[in-house]
Amino acid sequence: KQEVTQIPAALSVPEGENLVLNCSFTDSAIYNLQWFRQDPGKGLTSLLLIQSSQREQTSGRLNASLDKSSGRSTLYIAASQPGDSATYLCAASSSNTGKLIFGQGTTLQVKP
């Protein structure tokens, strides 16, 4: 059974800092891994999708990596801004049904 873990649960950094969010999964036979952002009281916004055959994916200041052999994915945020404050969720898809297994998220606060 796939289990997804995100550490730390919460993170506070000063504006401008580069940071890394971690996501680990127990079953390396994943189809893909997706990173989401969730603002308080809102839905989930997809940030990046890493296909099983890819090592990393980039969008603007965001870079996500995937290492299936070690069961890890990281989300790198460059030059963080207060507007980046949110909860970041990773989710692994391990089935051809497309079911996503979520981590519990990392709540990020970027202080001005």
Next chain:
Amino acid sequence: NAGVTQTPKFQVLKTGQSMTLQCAQDMNHNSMYWYRQDPGMGLRLIYYSASEGTTDKGEVPNGYNVSRLNKREFSLRLESAAPSQTSVYFCASKPTGGWNTEAFFGQGTRLTVV
């Protein structure tokens, strides 16, 4: 392009009442999903539909039923609401079931059962 639309956005129910949460997507996606989000528990899958006409149980299906009315719509029904079903419910859709396809989520339905 509306994406995934959920109604209602908020709802308060009394224990034992029933209701249906509605979800519709306009992206012509085959697969649709219902999740619930609880503090400290993350998002957990309730039911999913890999294609029109099919539905399957997820991780926490007890107390719920679903209907895939057509390709666009996937509804979630609580027959007899319980306080343990107080949660935020999210609907999601994907183009196909599995490989390398991105999931899109609705804005959520915040349900309180008193």
